[in-house]
Amino acid sequence: MRYDVLVVGCGPGGATAAYTLSREGAKVLIVDIKRAPGVPVQCAEFVPIQLRHRFPEFFPDEVVSQAVKDMVHFTPWGELVRMGSEGYVLYRDRFDRNIVELALQHGAELRLRTQFLGFEDGNVWLEHIDGRERYSVKADIIIGADGPHSKTAKLTGEHTRMFLTTAQFTLPLKHKLHDLLIYFREYIPGGYGWVFPKGELANVGVGIDPDYPINVMESLKRFVDELLSEGLVEYRILGRTGGWIPAEGVKKPIRGKVLLVGDAGGFCHPITGGGIANAVYTGAMAGEAVLEGSIEDYEEEALEVFGSSLNRAAGKRIKYMKSWDNLRFIIPKTWIAFEEYWKED
Numbered sequence: 001m002r003y004d005v006l007v008v009g010c011g012p013g014g015a016t017a018a019y020t021l022s023r024e025g026a027k028v029l030i031v032d033i034k035r036a037p038g039v040p041v042q043c044a045e046f047v048p049i050q051l052r053h054r055f056p057e058f059f060p061d062e063v064v065s066q067a068v069k070d071m072v073h074f075t076p077w078g079e080l081v082r083m084g085s086e087g088y089v090l091y092r093d094r095f096d097r098n099i100v101e102l103a104l105q106h107g108a109e110l111r112l113r114t115q116f117l118g119f120e121d122g123n124v125w126l127e128h129i130d131g132r133e134r135y136s137v138k139a140d141i142i143i144g145a146d147g148p149h150s151k152t153a154k155l156t157g158e159h160t161r162m163f164l165t166t167a168q169f170t171l172p173l174k175h176k177l178h179d180l181l182i183y184f185r186e187y188i189p190g191g192y193g194w195v196f197p198k199g200e201l202a203n204v205g206v207g208i209d210p211d212y213p214i215n216v217m218e219s220l221k222r223f224v225d226e227l228l229s230e231g232l233v234e235y236r237i238l239g240r241t242g243g244w245i246p247a248e249g250v251k252k253p254i255r256g257k258v259l260l261v262g263d264a265g266g267f268c269h270p271i272t273g274g275g276i277a278n279a280v281y282t283g284a285m286a287g288e289a290v291l292e293g294s295i296e297d298y299e300e301e302a303l304e305v306f307g308s309s310l311n312r313a314a315g316k317r318i319k320y321m322k323s324w325d326n327l328r329f330i331i332p333k334t335w336i337a338f339e340e341y342w343k344e345d
Helices: 012-022 049-054 092-105 151-156 216-229 276-292 296-321 327-334 336-344
Strands: 002-008 028-032 046-048 064-074 080-090 109-112 114-120 123-128 133-144 163-172 180-183 192-198 201-208 239-246 258-260
Touching: 002 012, 012 028, 012 092, 012 276, 028 092, 028 114, 046 049, 046 276, 049 080, 049 276, 064 192, 064 336, 080 092, 080 192, 080 336, 092 109, 092 276, 114 151, 133 151, 133 276, 151 258, 163 216, 192 216, 201 216, 258 276, 276 296, 296 327
Parallel strands: 002 028, 002 133, 028 109, 064 180, 133 258
Antiparallel strands: 046 080, 064 080, 114 123, 123 133, 163 201, 163 239, 180 192, 192 201
């Protein structure tokens, strides 16, 4: 079995790469260890409005839970900073599934419950989890879109070793919200708490640096207690999730004939944790470079668009956020909303 491109992972980065390639006639195989695209959901589900402008076909009505306008930041010293942040809180599982279905409509193949094992003698080895069947395929190009703990990255060179850890509940809101809420607190070290509205519900979560001596679930419970005391949410857990966020910046995106996109290549903001849009953009860039026959262009474009900003954010994380002792100093040094607010002030 021979393919032009093997895509490892059917999240937004891998699915976008597969769609970009298959709609131009490339023979594409997507493999993923999951039982279904988009599940389990492991993020807060927000994307900026610019993503819809670039990829309108990714946004049928059923994938959007709620539009939002601003991001409101709450500090421990009582200051509130509002920043324009127009976009959408998604149904992330539907969003991912829609992109995969677009790729399949253009001829891509999808094999779920299939694990990528590695390379040997020009072959790519795969294994079906349920049947324990191991087999090989040939592919001219491999796109690694297999998330923060990417096996394709580990097998081909440098890979992310520093992560943030997250935990999230889906809770009913006491009243509807129109904005994203961000909370900085001493008990959420190296990160922040969020309330992202989805109509009558909200994603309520925390992301922390695991090097600090507090468990992520303990941090989340303290955050929920604070929101309960404010009368913002009801304590009725309708969903639970969590995950890992790459926090080192961008890794080398091309290793021979292997291209890394999304979290697999470190294309996730090390401070905010935002990664869906970056995964989609890098997936499209990788697919277009393959179609043009110049994969080196992908590395140049990806580093030009994302490299300096994400690597600078990773440097700020190490310099400032590894010490959580003075939030009044740290937050303005690391969050652009505060930098802009105080510059205007």
